[in-house]
Amino acid sequence: MASSWHACWIFDQSRSVGYNSKQNKPVALVQSPTLHTGASVSTTQPAEGGRMFQSIDDVKHRLKAANYLASDDIATVVFLADQLGKPLLVEGPAGVGKTELAKAIADALGAELIRLQCYEGLDEAKALYEWQYAKQMLYTQVLRDRVGELLADTQTLREAFERIAEEEDLFFSERFLLPRPLLRALMAEQRPVLLIDEVDKADPEFEAFLLEVLSDFQVSIPELGTIRARTQPFVLLTSNQARELSDALKRRCLHLFINYPSFAEELGVVRMRVPEASEALAAELVAFVQEVRNLALKKVPGLSETLDWARALALLNVHHLGVKEVERTLGVIIKHEGDQMRTRQSIPELLRRAQLRLREWEE
Incomplete structure (x- = not known):
């Protein structure tokens, strides 16, 4: 399988930011000075000084400080999304670091990350207020x-x-309003990062509603009037491509596709994130995972599974990858029973191909 990856994901999940209990307190919402209502309707633009990044190099530097190594492609798209005030749609297979990009952006900038997790049946009430x-x-x-x-x-x-x-x-x-993620993002006093995760899981009807909110960054509540964003959020949507998103939503966003990492990129991430794994083991397990991705599986392992496997093997004091070691720990990287059966049958051949890949890389 040809592999083209736009970033080396080394985000530390223990540092990820998400919901904070204090953000859900109704009292804080009553005291917030950021709820702006009125009869007139106007498109919100980022406030003066609201831009997050100064240059493409600034994007790369800040994301690296947040343990996310961004390529020129990723840094460029993030910079343009910030400067143009447009949402960023990040598509790609599960487990390649799409969600982590949003977390890294928020972490690097000290911004609040407001996350809306999409699912089938999600409606306006759960997303808005x-x-x-x-x-x-x-x-x-x-x-x-x-x-x-x-x-x-x-x-x-x-x-x-x-x-x-x-x-x-x-x-x-x-006093009695309970804001959900979309409204919280509009009411935020400081420019937040709004992560709309796995938007492809939501119904097309919700996608149409979302498009309306992202077009004007304002909503109407019958009892309160029109609520406008004080400062336009940095919006990042992710999709695992479970279904095709509408052309209207795609036109509204800048687009970024993140694929599975190359061997060298994935090995670099494992070495940095799992230093307890030996050099030889890291190379062997990455080569094995790269070969597994060539199988016709329901769900091939992503980078997150590779990191989990490296930690598990290091914890078991494994220094060399053989048939026995793979069989004992296969459940760490393969999560479906049918996929496990298919992979188990191919372990010797996968190990052989992995060794060939290693020799080619070393040469």
Whole structure:
């Protein structure tokens, strides 16, 4: 299988950033000065000084500091997405570092990473906002006596209804609003990194809604009005190509494809990320994984599986890869039963080809 990889992923997963418990506190949302509403509609542009990167070299330098080695291709696309204010769509097989690119960007810049994990059936309520009905009911019970006083001088049901209606805005205010990832990104005071992960798993209807949000970076909430982003997020969408995305969404984004790494690139990542593995073992296991990717499997191992396997073999004090060592640990890199059966039958041949690959590389 021809392999063309645009970056060496060495992101340390232990340093990844994601949801923070304090970000979900309703009180913080009430106090936030970044909720801007109004009747007019306008396209949001990044605030002055909101650009993240100064140059392509700056992108490479900062991502390297965050343990992500970006090629010129990746650094260029990231820089252009930042400067043009356009979302970045990153496609490629699972396990090659698409999600880690977003994490590395946020980590390198000290920006908040807001992640929307897509799945079949995801709707606007889960992605945008919800009302905290339980909290509204609690306040209603606590204020029951005051409500009685408010209605004491009403004579008819209509009068009581209209009196209550005059106060309904109190129960549909920021105090009871629970922002989900998309709205959190629009409300962020400092420019965040918005990761829309595995967008290909969402339904086409949600994709259309997402396109609308990304076009203007504003949403309308009937009870509150139009909410505009104070500063346009850096948006990165990932896709494993489970389905074809719409042309409209692709036109809205810059595109980057990350494939499986070459032998030299993958070996470099393993050496840096798993220094406890011997030089010989690292080379042998990478060569083996490269050969496994040529099999007709349901899910071939990605770079993340290679790193896991290197750690597992080092933990077992393995210094040389043989049939026995592969059979004992095959489940680390092959996750489907049918794939495991097919791979087990080919282990001797895969090891032979891996040795040939090593000799060619050494020459």
